[in-house]
Amino acid sequence: MSAPTRTALASGKYSGDAPHTSSDVRLSVEQVSYAYSPNPSQAPLFTLEATSFQARAGEIVAILGPNASGKSTLLKLIAGAFQPLSGRILLDGFVTHSLTPRVRAQRIAMVQQESRLLFPSRVWEFVLQGRHPYGHALRLDTETDVTIARNALAQVGAYELNDRWMDQISGGEKQRVILARALAQQPLLLLLDEPTLHLDIAAQVDLLAGLRRLAAENRYTVVVVTHELNLAGEYADQVLLLQRGKCLRVGPPAAVYQRDLLEQVFQTPLTVELGPSGRPRVTVSPVT
């Protein structure tokens, strides 16, 4: 199968029934591909084939797929950290990769899998880092910065943590603080790389419900990479299914969650049924 055909398969379904005009669209990923090789003379170790989707303000897009399917690569391309091999990614009409780091950080916030801090810092110091792209010459924190950081902590329900040390709070609390720092950036686009990793079920549901609320309140466009099919099915407006660097389908969860497709992608027998909320629900059926 040649690349263009596959692209048509990937993007065709979505662009076919996209009801909105281009003016509503905040994030537009257009035929984006990428190849990774540790050494320019070697054949690429990993490729992402042409992928397209669009998202509006207030929408949550979930990127799904097994390990090494290119989820994080796609997220980093959207964040502007990598330059696409072909195609382009537009955020409100600007190519994300060409923005300066400072302007990019005012528009795009990235929540990554937690990183180790070299020297300990307090929660409020950590959240104030989100104001960095707005700082001036000496970059002393202004009243506005402090207010925004305080509100960001309050929005994720973690204000009471503000005087604690980052290495003395639980995993779920830390994930909320990292999210608060992203909110302090006041972005248009919020990107999250496996935010539910290492969280218990209550904290996972809490986080996703929080994202749903924040996307509605603050009009963020949210793109989240996750392994949690059911949480994505419950909270996402669109899901994008990747397998070995190929975008297989984009659309609302009900359209993408089809038993044979998911079984083929995840290599596991499973069933898909409609949950009480009208959203699809995936159950892994044990092999007997």
Added chain:
Amino acid sequence: MRPLTLSRLLLQCAILAAILFVVVVIALKLGAVPVSLYGLGRDLLRVMFGQSSQISSDYGLIVIDIRLPRILLGIMVGSSLAVAGTSFQALLRNPLADPYVLGVSSGAALGAILALIAEPHLSLSPALAALLTPFGAFLGAAATIAAVYVLGRREGRMESSTLLLAGIVTASFMSAIIMFLMTTLSGSNLRGMAFWLMGDLSTSFQKNLYWVLGVGFFVAAGAIYTTAADLNLLLAGEKEAMHLGVDVPRVRLVVYIAASILTGLAVSVSGAIGYVGLLVPHVMRLIFGSDHRVLLPTAALGGAIAVVLADTLARTVVAPAELPVGAMTAMAGAPLFIYLLRKGLA
């Protein structure tokens, strides 16, 4: 929440500046010739008001012409090494990084020696000749940090232990070349060189070198200070810093060049003084926290205090003989280095 305000920043610096002042007064007073506090104050005021001719001749010469320049040199060297160490630690994400451990001081020493050897063969004006040694030291420092950075990376990742080993290997390689060069020099130079290599503030210089030092220090330290907020974010890693709006390649370039200038200046006048760039940032971090907007100026003042104290000890404990100041800082610094290693801070 206690965000950083200008008044808190200035207060913390003022406290350290006051301590530095006390240390400077003690350093002026102590020495082979005793000096009274009253006489010291009177003479300093006279120098400030341009009445140097009225200084009592018995010890005025010792205090103003010998001890004061040496103390000013110690302040500059200590500040330079501490600021360079602080920024290397943040940029390389390694709490044990410091110009001495990374071999940058040895590289600067090699550059300075090469410049000294080359100088008689180049017909330069005296002003340019004064610049040649610091410039050679800067080139040596910059080349070494580039080499250590390349050698310390394995498969694109920077491992703490690989980086330190790269620094140690580079330092011993540089020392071997320095030994080779020293044996080709005449015998009278040899003793002075050996002392200088240990770290020594007793050499006297032409007056215009002090200007090079002063201007170079403020320009380089100022350049590093403009990246203070960026260095805070770099502690969490280069990728994360980039997503928070830090122009990582620019910050890296500014800090490498400016820290190489600082190390080069310090080494060209005082040789390789160890452990100041390692020890001072850690102590300041324990007291004032890890915010570089506070840490850089407090480390500069702390480095000045440390070197002036160490040099005062070096010239008084075995008086009338003198120790190299590098021997004093190593005696205090080496045990702390071991302590940090054992505590798993590396």
